[in-house]
Structures are given as C-alpha cells and as structure tokens.
Amino acid sequence: MRRPTLADVAAVAGVSAKTVSNVMLGRNGVSEATRRAVLAAVEQCGYEVNLAGRGLASGRTGRVAVVVPNIYQPYFAEVAERLILALDARGLTAMLQIAHDGAAEREAVLGGRVRDVDGVIVCPHVAFPPDDTAPARPVVQLGGVPTGRWDCVVMGEREGADAVTRHLLDTGRRRIALVWNGAPGVRPSDDRFAGHLAALAAYGVPHDPALVAVGSDWDRRASGYEAMVGLLRSGASFDAALCINDAVAAGALRALHRHGVRVPEDVAVTGFDDTDESGFTVPSLTSVSPRQGEMVEHAVAMLLERIAGHAGPARAVRTGADLVPRASSAAV
Amino acid sequence: MRRPTLADVAAVAGVSAKTVSNVMLGRNGVSEATRRAVLAAVEQCGYEVNLAGRGLASGRTGRVAVVVPNIYQPYFAEVAERLILALDARGLTAMLQIAHDGAAEREAVLGGRVRDVDGVIVCPHVAFPPDDTAPARPVVQLGGVPTGRWDCVVMGEREGADAVTRHLLDTGRRRIALVWNGAPGVRPSDDRFAGHLAALAAYGVPHDPALVAVGSDWDRRASGYEAMVGLLRSGASFDAALCINDAVAAGALRALHRHGVRVPEDVAVTGFDDTDESGFTVPSLTSVSPRQGEMVEHAVAMLLERIAGHAGPARAVRTGADLVPRASSAAV
DNA sequence: CTGAAAGCGCTTACAG
DNA sequence: CTGAAAGCGCTTACAG
Numbered sequence: 104m105r106r107p108t109l110a111d112v113a114a115v116a117g118v119s120a121k122t123v124s125n126v127m128l129g130r131n132g133v134s135e136a137t138r139r140a141v142l143a144a145v146e147q148c149g150y151e152v153n154l155a156g157r158g159l160a161s162g163r164t165g166r167v168a169v170v171v172p173n174i175y176q177p178y179f180a181e182v183a184e185r186l187i188l189a190l191d192a193r194g195l196t197a198m199l200q201i202a203h204d205g206a207a208e209r210e211a212v213l214g215g216r217v218r219d220v221d222g223v224i225v226c227p228h229v230a231f232p233p234d235d236t237a238p239a240r241p242v243v244q245l246g247g248v249p250t251g252r253w254d255c256v257v258m259g260e261r262e263g264a265d266a267v268t269r270h271l272l273d274t275g276r277r278r279i280a281l282v283w284n285g286a287p288g289v290r291p292s293d294d295r296f297a298g299h300l301a302a303l304a305a306y307g308v309p310h311d312p313a314l315v316a317v318g319s320d321w322d323r324r325a326s327g328y329e330a331m332v333g334l335l336r337s338g339a340s341f342d343a344a345l346c347i348n349d350a351v352a353a354g355a356l357r358a359l360h361r362h363g364v365r366v367p368e369d370v371a372v373t374g375f376d377d378t379d380e381s382g383f384t385v386p387s388l389t390s391v392s393p394r395q396g397e398m399v400e401h402a403v404a405m406l407l408e409r410i411a412g413h414a415g416p417a418r419a420v421r422t423g424a425d426l427v428p429r430a431s432s433a434a435v
Numbered sequence: 436m437r438r439p440t441l442a443d444v445a446a447v448a449g450v451s452a453k454t455v456s457n458v459m460l461g462r463n464g465v466s467e468a469t470r471r472a473v474l475a476a477v478e479q480c481g482y483e484v485n486l487a488g489r490g491l492a493s494g495r496t497g498r499v500a501v502v503v504p505n506i507y508q509p510y511f512a513e514v515a516e517r518l519i520l521a522l523d524a525r526g527l528t529a530m531l532q533i534a535h536d537g538a539a540e541r542e543a544v545l546g547g548r549v550r551d552v553d554g555v556i557v558c559p560h561v562a563f564p565p566d567d568t569a570p571a572r573p574v575v576q577l578g579g580v581p582t583g584r585w586d587c588v589v590m591g592e593r594e595g596a597d598a599v600t601r602h603l604l605d606t607g608r609r610r611i612a613l614v615w616n617g618a619p620g621v622r623p624s625d626d627r628f629a630g631h632l633a634a635l636a637a638y639g640v641p642h643d644p645a646l647v648a649v650g651s652d653w654d655r656r657a658s659g660y661e662a663m664v665g666l667l668r669s670g671a672s673f674d675a676a677l678c679i680n681d682a683v684a685a686g687a688l689r690a691l692h693r694h695g696v697r698v699p700e701d702v703a704v705t706g707f708d709d710t711d712e713s714g715f716t717v718p719s720l721t722s723v724s725p726r727q728g729e730m731v732e733h734a735v736a737m738l739l740e741r742i743a744g745h746a747g748p749a750r751a752v753r754t755g756a757d758l759v760p761r762a763s764s765a766a767v
Numbered sequence: 768c769t770g771a772a773a774g775c776g777c778t779t780a781c782a783g
Numbered sequence: 784c785t786g787a788a789a790g791c792g793c794t795t796a797c798a799g
Contacts, residue, residue: 155490156776488792
C-alpha cells in the first residue's frame, strides 16, 4: 500500500493540504473544529509526515549531529546516550558520529555533510584545531577548551581537579603523581592541571615534574596500565596518583595490584568522570562527577536557541564538579 | 552564500542536471570527458548533494536505524560503534536509537518513523515480542532469539556457554551457580542455558536449580552485585559463578570480594562478551568473545541485500564464540 | 551518451 | 481562519 500523503489526509478531512500542514506543525490560527477533523483524518489514514518532503520545503531536517571521539569510553557513551534522549524529547533525531581523530572531527563539524542536519553538538578531542572556516550550521561544544568560535559548555575542570587534589592533601598525601592526557613530553597547560597546581600552592606543596606521565592516547584502561608501569619503573616515589579519567585509573589500579603496591595503603588513586565502573573496581575508585545532566541540558538548550535563529556572540556556560570519595583514596 | 545545487554545477559544466546526477550516482554510460568536466565543476562549486532532495526523488534516504537497548553497557556500545563505522564505510549514515524497553524497541522497528530510513538493524532485548505487523523497511536482527520474521545474525550462544562450562568443569569446578538474564523465577530456556546444560550432561554433573539467580534487569554491575549478595545469603554452596555478561560478572566479583570470598581460590567467576573491562578487573575476568566483527559484517551485508531488493525468506546466519580464559577461573 | 519534463511530499509567501 | 500556486533539489521514466 502506498504511504499516505498530506493530500490524502486533506481529502479525507475535506480541507486543503496547507491546513493539514498547519495542524501537523502545531501552528495556531486553526479553528478547534478543523483541528479535530484533521487529527481524525490523520489517525484514519495512518499518516506520518515525510521528513524528506518537509526537509526540502522548509530547509529544516529535524536532525542534529552528535559528534564524539568514541563510545567505548563509558564517559562518552553516557554523554552520547543523554544527548540522544534529550534531543529526542524535543522532537529532534540525533545522528551519532564517531570521530576517532581530529581530522574526522573537523570533517564532522565543518565538512559538507553538516548541511544535512540543523546543528551539531561536539564533544571534542583534547583540543579543537584552530581554523578560519565558519561552520555551515550552529555548533555547540560540550567539554574541552572553549574556542570563542561557537557556544561551549565548560565542565568544572579546574574546580574538580582542585577538589580532588585538596582531598588527597587533606588525607595526608604529599607526592602526587599525575597520569595525564596531552602532547607527550609537553608540560600540561589545561584547566585541570591549573586546578591541581592551585590546590598544591594553597597547601604549600611543591609540584614535581618528575611525577607527571603525559600521553596523547591515554583514554583506555590499557593506557593507564602502561603509564603506571612506566612510573613505577622510573623509580619515582609517590603516594598518590591523580588520573585524567576513570578508564586510565582502572588501568593504573591493575598495574599497582600487579606490582604489589597496595591501594590505598601505599598509594591513593583517583579518577575523573564518576563512571559506573568507579563504584566496582577493587578498591572502589574516588572520582569527580562533572554533572553530566546539567551539561547536556545546557548544550541542547543553546543549540535550540541557535537553530531558532539566535545570532549573538559565542557563549560559554560553566558547570561545576563534585568530588566523589571512595575507598581508593581513604586516609591511612 | 547560497548552497550550490545540481543546476549550478550543470551550468558550470555545460551539461544538463541529469548528467551531473548520473555522475554523482556513479552510473555508467557517461563519457569519460563529460565525467571529468562534471567532477571539475563539482569541485569548483563546492557542491554536496542535498539528501532531502535525493530522498524525495528516489525514495532512498541513505540512512539506517541502529536500535540498541542502551550504550552504557560496553557490549552494546562496542556493537553500536562497529555498526556505525561499517555503515559509514558503505556510504550509509547510522541513526542510533536507544530503546530502553520493549515498547520503545517495537516502535523503533515497526513504528511510523521507520519510513524515514532505508532499513533497520536491531540488537533486541531478551526476547522480541511476537507480532503480526510487517515492518515498513527491511530489518536485520543482531543477537537474541531469531524470529523467522526477518534476517537474523545468531551469535554463538550455545557454543559459548558450552565452552565456558566445560572450562569450569575441566578445572575442577562442580557446583556452578548461574547469574542469568530472564523473567524472575522462571527457569531459563535460552540457547546459552541449553549450552550450559549440555556441557554439564556431557560430564555427568547434575544441574542444581537452587544455584540459579534469574532477573530481568541484570545488565548492570550493580545488578550482578545484588544477585551475588542474594546467592551468598541464600546459604547455597558453589565453587563457580557463570555470569550472563561481563558487567554482571564485575558486580559479582565485587560482592565476593566484599564478603571475603576469594576468586578464584574459593569461587571461579566467568563473564560473557569479552569487553575491554574484563582484562582489568581484579582478578582479570574469564569471558566469551562473541566475534562481534563477524556479526556486524553479516548484519550489514544482509541489510544491504534487502535494501537492494532481495525478497527471499528470513535468513539466519550463525557465528561462533571463543573462550577467553583469564585469572578469575584459574585452576586451584 | 545526453536532454527536457514531470513529479517526489512537503511548506512558504501571497491572497482573500 | 483557509485556499491555490509555486517551488525546495533531486531522480525517474521517456525521448532522441
């Protein structure tokens, strides 16, 4: 059977196609009686609007691209799931895109295919490459470093790192190793690092560069494992390991276990993101919750405003972060 | 600036719109000289085909719905990521849909919105509800119980459960508890269960229903934790726990640790899915790899055939499963 | 091997 | 508050 069209519904309801369209779009200025007749006809025909037709006529697609580096990392999986559901609740369909590297990410945000969506929400890799190309559609960035080129939700990087560092200092740790994301061999310069330094300074504890393990591909458990093995082999002495995320911390926990280092007795370990896994490692993992629900709501709200036509300068909304202490950093 | 259209490109190339269309679609029957001229014009204009226009004219959308129960479970996240990339490699865009319950899943596969995609790949909940509605678009099911209503890739449920059970028996375990997915209180009837029973029978070891913990919402670590606590409290004695998936096994590991039960000395634990996490639990987790790459390739290939018009009866492709032994089930 | 016309199913100004 | 016409950007038969 042929799929019913607007014209079919209009014929059944005894009105013009435009009136049916007005009802489908929820426009006001339709008499209640007409509205009811149209809705009945829609029901009777089993009509569903054809998005290709609507898209062509209106220029709107009803779709939003959601770009994440991967979804094997629980953090991104959780954010992606929240974004999909939040967009869905507003009648928009998410097009989840996996951008494994910076080039794929750039293409997903600035490339030609972007014209087939109404807007883009991107969770960027460490740093979004500077660029002079203007995006074809509104873009909102979730996390990462704000660019000034588009709206951005900035998570509580600094506050979170500050809080977890203070927590370690408060519980007696003094030599805190960092397992960090960034260009290898380069001293980190991000907000989390700044928060960490600020907390150290407030306690009068010096920062030791020998205790920093930096790598650009450290977003898997295996990476954390390798980084921790490297730290242990370096002979550096430390009583805490502040890890860039939970996945890396899980790998670090395993490496410490393997080498007979006790957690938290010998070394405290902390993560970031407060993923589900953090409650189930052995020992359970102290982490920082970035208030994902809040971030997602802000991102979706800003994108909708842009799609609706808001044209002001790029905005930056900042959210907080909450320390979630668990066994891996208990005082000893 | 206005987005360039087919007509713009045609004007620049000095041909008709149809010829440009033929080139864009890779149709043969275009002279090499014309093809080159068109491609140059495309480049010059920065032309990208408008999917709404193509969709309306051709009836094809270039999109495939990928329906999964969630992506917080690493297994589904990994399958979804593989599907997205596999479809992308064939020029199709995935529309990832999260169907948290059976009703949402039914809507995603059989509902009206399905007309906006060319086909559907669904990773179903435990059992897809029987139904007499015909899907509006080709459907391929990945995992779960084949329905006979559409193409299905059946994972090595039986082989996997058989292999892991034999492994436990071979390493001296005799009282194997099951932490299983299913209707609460109902004896499981799925293929994995059958595989488990077959292995037990082959070794002449009786199955003890008192060692089966069944629940319908057991797909999170917390569920495995609770299930294992329940088993321990029941006073049942067991020397192994065969868990329905890695997430549940991770929760079970934690519960055993909490209660002072040693793994693998007192109890062996095994999971299913061979997720990344299984290599990093303490102790590392024996699991079963369902050969996800193979499954995804089969699913995408079958869907493409259907979209291309293949109309034969529902097919079922079976894949294998591989035991991945780790420390949690070491012989003692 | 290429063209001119029609039409996919909607919405958008323009009328009234 | 509603209608008739035009058009969004493409592909599909139909010609030649």
